[in-house]
Amino acid sequence: xxxxxxxxxxxxxxxxxxxxxxxxxxxxxxxxxxxxxxxxxxxxxxxxxxxxxxxxxxxxxxxxxxxxxxxxxxxxxxxxxxxxxxxxxxxxxxxxxxxxxxxxxxxxxxxxxxxxxxxxxxxxxxxxxxxxxxxxxxxxxxxxxxxxxxxxxxxxxxxxxxxxxxxxxxxxxxxxxxxxxxxxxxxxxxxxxxxxxxxxxxxxxxxxxxxxxxxxxxxxxxxxxxxxxxxxxxxxxxxxxxxxxxxxxxxxxxxxxxxxxxxxxxxxxxxxxxxxxxxxxxxxxxxxxxxxxxxxxxxxxxxxxxxxxxxxxxxxxxxxxxxxxxxxxxxxxxxxxxxxxxxxxx
Numbered sequence: 001x002x003x004x005x006x007x008x009x010x011x012x013x014x015x016x017x018x019x020x021x022x023x024x025x026x027x028x029x030x031x032x033x034x035x036x037x038x039x040x041x042x043x044x045x046x047x048x049x050x051x052x053x054x055x056x057x058x059x060x061x062x063x064x065x066x067x068x069x070x071x072x073x074x075x076x077x078x079x080x081x082x083x084x085x086x087x088x089x090x091x092x093x094x095x096x097x098x099x100x101x102x103x104x105x106x107x108x109x110x111x112x113x114x115x116x117x118x119x120x121x122x123x124x125x126x127x128x129x130x131x132x133x134x135x136x137x138x139x140x141x142x143x144x145x146x147x148x149x150x151x152x153x154x155x156x157x158x159x160x161x162x163x164x165x166x167x168x169x170x171x172x173x174x175x176x177x178x179x180x181x182x183x184x185x186x187x188x189x190x191x192x193x194x195x196x197x198x199x200x201x202x203x204x205x206x207x208x209x210x211x212x213x214x215x216x217x218x219x220x221x222x223x224x225x226x227x228x229x230x231x232x233x234x235x236x237x238x239x240x241x242x243x244x245x246x247x248x249x250x251x252x253x254x255x256x257x258x259x260x261x262x263x264x265x266x267x268x269x270x271x272x273x274x275x276x277x278x279x280x281x282x283x284x285x286x287x288x289x290x291x292x293x294x295x296x297x298x299x300x301x302x303x304x305x306x307x308x309x310x311x312x313x314x315x316x317x318x319x320x321x322x323x324x325x326x327x328x329x330x331x332x333x334x335x336x337x338x339x340x341x342x343x344x345x346x
Contacts, residue, residue: 004032004053024067032057097186097272099195105178106199106268112171113264117257119164119171124253126160128246129153135242184274196272203265210262214255221251 012025032053039049057063064070130153136142137149144152180186224244228237305325 004029004036004050008032020069024069027067028057028063095186096189097181097192098189099191101178101181102192102195102272105181105272106265108175108178109264109268112174114261115167115171116264117260119167120260121253121257122160122164122167124256125249126157126164127153128249129156131249132242132246135239139239141239181271184271188273193273196269199265199272200269203262203269206262207259207266210259214259217251217255217258221248221255224248224251 008025008029012021015021035053035056036049039052040046044052130150133142133144133149133153134146137144137146142149175182224247225241228240228244232240
């Protein structure tokens with residue numbers, strides 16, 4: 001029922017509040033809830049029932065004559081749009097999103113999703129060469145000193161980070177024409193909501209499969225380290241621990257790439273089905289995910305910690321910052337996602 005209520009709030013947010021619209025909204029909500037209950041009794045799942053109800057009742061233009069609100073939702077004259085807001089009247093809502101805009105935005109997201117997944121994987125993999133060279137050089141396996149191996153590793157790390165940042169900047173530029181959508185500066189329409197719902201349904205199986213494989217890889221990522229530590233002599237494990245840690249990072253990055261590459265349509269549908277619920281100064285909601293904010297700070301902070309530890313305490317053990325940081329970041333992301341889902345359902 002919360003989904004239906006939120007959908008109705010968004011549907012009516014585009015029009016100035018009035019007693020007749022409030023009455024029509026209550027009537028429509030009762031009709032939708034009755035239909036939802038009927039579909040649930042027929043054996044449909046909650047998501048299926050909500051999707052069917054929105055499909056049937058999601059077009060306010062078609063329902064307006066039946067509800068007697070055709071005059072209330074008539075297009076606003078251009079002169080009124082250009083005029084200053086009248087005291088006591090709600091500010092005008094942003095323009096609704098069209099199906100053509102939604103399809104173009106989805107196509108752009110699909111073209112850039114692999115780049116986004118690659119950039120995130122590069123962030124995770126960036127310290128792998130540094131870890132391998134540092135541990136092998138310390139054990140005398142390769143003909144490089146500690147400083148030379150550290151220098152090569154740091155250069156590779158910085159190169160990976162720079163490449164990832166460049167990819168993200170280019171992706172952002174390609175999505176610039178759709179800034180209105182990514183910022184949520186639009187009102188939803190039944191047509192786009194139905195299309196986005198179908199998009200989410202079509203991608204659900206692929207995303208679920210990718211999530212299962214990714215979680216499996218993340219769980220098994222510790223196996224190379226455990227195997228080396230428990231089944232080899234101490235001198236061998238100390239020599240090759242860097243290779244095991246690099247393998248762990250590779251599995252984590254592979255799972256992350258797979259998940260992000262196959263989650264683009266689901267993320268696009270979620271964006272299209274969100275919009276500003278209010279307009280005017282102070283009414284705009286911040287749609288940015290906290291994960292993005294944390295990630296933008298976490299990576300550079302981790303690099304500063306690593307470099308500080310290495311310069312002060314030596315390069316031999318400072319590599320441990322990266323595997324610990326990767327695991328910690330995964331826990332932080334999981335916590336943020338859980339909190340965001342709880343807030344969305346509250």
